[in-house]
Amino acid sequence: MYIIVATAHSDAEEGIRLRRPQKKFLLHDIALTLVIAGMATGIGWLFRLLSFPEVNVVVLYILSVILTARFTSGYTFGVAAAVFATLSFNYFFTAPFFTLSVYDLSYLITFAVMTLTSLITSALTTKVKQAALEAQRREFDTAVLYRLTSNLTDAEDVGAIAQIAVAAVSEAMGCRAGCLCCGEDGRPEASFLQQRAPGDTVRRGTDAQALLERLATTSGPCEGEEFFDWPIRARETLLGVIRIPRETAEHITGEQERLLRSMIESISLAMDRLRIARERIRSREEMAQERYRGNLLRAISHDLRTPLSGIMGTSEMLMHMTDRDDPRYDMAQGIYREVEWLHALVENILNLTRLQDGRLVLNKQPEAVEEVIGAALSTIGKRAPDREITAEIPSDVLYVPMDIHLISQVLVNLLDNALKHTPQGEIKITVREDCVNHLAVFTVADRGSGISAADLPHIFQMFYTSKSRGPDAQRGVGLGLAICESIVTAHGGTITAGNRTDGSGAEFTFTLPLEDKDNAKQ
Numbered sequence: 001m002y003i004i005v006a007t008a009h010s011d012a013e014e015g016i017r018l019r020r021p022q023k024k025f026l027l028h029d030i031a032l033t034l035v036i037a038g039m040a041t042g043i044g045w046l047f048r049l050l051s052f053p054e055v056n057v058v059v060l061y062i063l064s065v066i067l068t069a070r071f072t073s074g075y076t077f078g079v080a081a082a083v084f085a086t087l088s089f090n091y092f093f094t095a096p097f098f099t100l101s102v103y104d105l106s107y108l109i110t111f112a113v114m115t116l117t118s119l120i121t122s123a124l125t126t127k128v129k130q131a132a133l134e135a136q137r138r139e140f141d142t143a144v145l146y147r148l149t150s151n152l153t154d155a156e157d158v159g160a161i162a163q164i165a166v167a168a169v170s171e172a173m174g175c176r177a178g179c180l181c182c183g184e185d186g187r188p189e190a191s192f193l194q195q196r197a198p199g200d201t202v203r204r205g206t207d208a209q210a211l212l213e214r215l216a217t218t219s220g221p222c223e224g225e226e227f228f229d230w231p232i233r234a235r236e237t238l239l240g241v242i243r244i245p246r247e248t249a250e251h252i253t254g255e256q257e258r259l260l261r262s263m264i265e266s267i268s269l270a271m272d273r274l275r276i277a278r279e280r281i282r283s284r285e286e287m288a289q290e291r292y293r294g295n296l297l298r299a300i301s302h303d304l305r306t307p308l309s310g311i312m313g314t315s316e317m318l319m320h321m322t323d324r325d326d327p328r329y330d331m332a333q334g335i336y337r338e339v340e341w342l343h344a345l346v347e348n349i350l351n352l353t354r355l356q357d358g359r360l361v362l363n364k365q366p367e368a369v370e371e372v373i374g375a376a377l378s379t380i381g382k383r384a385p386d387r388e389i390t391a392e393i394p395s396d397v398l399y400v401p402m403d404i405h406l407i408s409q410v411l412v413n414l415l416d417n418a419l420k421h422t423p424q425g426e427i428k429i430t431v432r433e434d435c436v437n438h439l440a441v442f443t444v445a446d447r448g449s450g451i452s453a454a455d456l457p458h459i460f461q462m463f464y465t466s467k468s469r470g471p472d473a474q475r476g477v478g479l480g481l482a483i484c485e486s487i488v489t490a491h492g493g494t495i496t497a498g499n500r501t502d503g504s505g506a507e508f509t510f511t512l513p514l515e516d517k518d519n520a521k522q
Contacts, residue, residue: 026073029072029073029077030077032068032071032072033068033072033077033080033081033084036064036067036068036071036081037064037068037081037084037085037088039064040060040061040063040064040085040088041088041092043060044056044057044060044061044089044092044093045092047060048093054093057089057093058089061085061086061088061089062085062117062121064081064085065078065081065082065085065121065122066121066122066125068080068081068122069081069121069122069123069125069126069129070125070129078119078122078123078125078126079119079122081122082115082119082122083115086115087100137255141172141255141259141262144168144171144172144259144263145259145262145263145266147168148164148165148168148263148266148267149266151164151168152164152165152266152267152269152270153270155270155274157274158181158240158271158274159181161181161267161270161271161274162179162181162193162240163193163201165177165179165240165242165263165267166178166179166193166194166195166201167195167198167199167201168263169242169244169260169263170195170198171198172256172259172260172263173244173248173252173256173260174248175244175245175247175248176194176195176196176245177194177195177242177243177244177245178192178193178194178195178204178227178242178243179192179193179194179240179241179242179243179267180192180193180206180211180229180240180241180243181239181240181271182238182239182240182241184275186237186238187208187212188206188208188211188212188238188240188241189208190205190206190208191203191204191205191206192204192206192241192243194243211224211229211241212238214229215229215231215238215241221244221249223246223249224246225246226245226246227243227244227245227246227249228243228244228245228246228249228250229241229242229243230242230243230244230260230264232264232267232268232271233268234268234269234271234272234275235272239268239271239272239275240267240271242260242263242264242267244260294353297349297352297353298349298350298353300349301346301347301349301350301353302350304342304346305343305346305347305350308339308342308343308346309343311335311339312336312339312340312343315332315333315335315336315339316332316336318332319332319333319336337383340383344416345479348413348479348480348483349479351406351409351483351487352462352479352482352483352486355483355486355487355490362403362406362490362491363403363405364401364402364403364491365401365402365403365404366399366400366401367399367400367401367402367404367407368397368398368399369393369394369397369398369399369400369431369440370393370397371404372400372402372404372407372408372411373391373393373411373429373431375404375408376408376411376412376415376429377389377391377415377429379408379412380412380415380416380419383416383419384419387419387427388427389415389427389428389429390426390427390428390429391428391429391430391431392428392429392430392431393430393431394431394432394433398431398433398440400440400512400514401512401513401514401515402491402512403491406487406490406491407487407491407512409483409487410483410484410487410488410510411429411442411444413480413481413483413484414444414480414481414484414508415427415429415444416480417480417481417508418444418445418446418448418506421446421448421449421506422446422447422448422505425446425447425448425505426445426446426447427444427445427446427447428443428444428445428446429442429443429444430442430443430445431443433514434511437511438513438514438515439493439511439512439513439514440511440512440513440514441509441510441511442509442510442511442512443507443508443509444507444508445500445505445506445507445508446505446506446507447500447503447504447505448504448505448506449504449505450499450500450504450505450506451497451498451499451506456497456498459481459497460481460482460484460485460495460497461482462479462482463479463482464482481497481508484508484510488510488511488512491512491513492512492513493510493511493512493513494510494511495508495509495510495511496508496509496510497509
């Protein structure tokens with residue numbers, strides 16, 4: 001049984017051919033040429049016995065040349081048939097018979113016309129046949145691509161895409177092709193799908209790491225012991241690999257390679273479409289979870305804020321009504337501090353949900369740096385009246401466009417964070433003007449244990465708390481720094497965290513533009 005495939009032959013002939021051994025194919029064409037020429041000679045001899053004119057024999061030989069060009073592999077055998085027909089006509093049908101000698105010079109004109117006519121008809125026949133084969137090949141390629149694209153449209157997962165790809169490539173290349181899929185990280189799976197027969201596939205194991213290393217060295221197909229591997233890529237991401245058996249890949253033609261590349265492109269689009277759809281679904285799920293979490297936090301915070309305010313007021317009244325030497329004063333003071341911490345946490349949660357929802361409107365006004373630092377120190381002084389915090393500000397009055405309440409909260413959160421991680425030691429606020437970039441630079445530095453390398457990349461994430469907290473560090477839920485980043489970003493600034501270079505401790509730096517770009521545009 002032969003398989004119809006697109007291939008190329010000598011004498012510039014390309015088309016749909018039966019895949020046969022080349023030697024047998026050549027012998028078949030030679031035998032067919034001799035048989036057709038022999039039949040033409042035999043029929044011509046019969047015409048001579050029946051006393052038919054010689055012109056009939058000439059036409060018969062021209063017909064044999066046309067038939068040879070039609071049923072053999074190309075122009076070469078047509079030329080050979082034309083020369084053989086002229087020589088046979090001279091040998092069998094012109095005097096002296098059974099020799100190649102010519103007594104009548106007029107026969108030379110007959111031979112020349114006969115040869116030229118045979119060559120022209122052979123060339124025309126070959127070109128028509130070649131055009132038909134080319135059209136047949138293009139029709140085959142188009143049908144394969146159409147079926148592949150149609151089937152890929154209905155594929156619902158990567159496994160279905162692999163099945164469709166294996167079947168289509170095997171049909172187009174006339175081989176037992178395989179398809180290896182990759183995970184979301186771009187690493188090949190440990191097994192791949194290969195077709196054993198039409199409709200019958202098998203899963204085989206492979207060395208994924210070695211394959212990945214080979215593919216990393218080239219952007220095109222890479223050669224292996226059993227397969228030539230053609231990568232399926234999208235945006236420089238490896239989605240899979242089409243595997244063509246070595247015996248087929250070594251003899252692949254230019255037309256076959258172009259067809260294969262078109263098929264790989266269609267497979268790549270299908271895999272990429274499926275990957276994007278999965279990412280879109282995941283994003284929608286994450287957005288829904290974020291929305292539910294925000295709504296839950298907002299509802300809980302609203303319900304807690306009112307009773308906490310009442311408890312704070314009551315405990316503060318008890319403190320004023322009780323002497324400091326009375327044990328009940330310490331109990332009321334403890335209640336006040338705990339409730340104050342909870343109240344600050346609730347306010348942080350509410351502000352964070354407003355920032356995330358875009359419902360917190362910035363009331364930007366040019367504010368003096370002294371005022372915002374004074375407001376922050378006043379707030380933090382109530383929480384830690386026994387701690388000393390120093391501030392270093394420019395001698396000239398520095399006005400910065402800001403929402404003073406929100407920036408005060410940023411400073412309060414940073415100072416509160418410094419107090420938690422610095423039981424004893426210096427805490428310092430520094431403000432300077434960056435005239436080159438037109439920024440006001442705020443820095444809050446402490447003398448605590450600093451930030452570990454493992455915590456530094458995640459320090460501004462919501463609900464992230466240090467995994468290397470010291471024994472003296474106080475509790476936290478990981479919202480303060482996330483709120484700071486949201487507020488500073490909303491002001492058009494940046495915030496960074498790091499360790500001090502002049503000793504132990506951490507420092508947080510945030511910047512605010514000295515010009516209100518939104519008002520400047522207006």
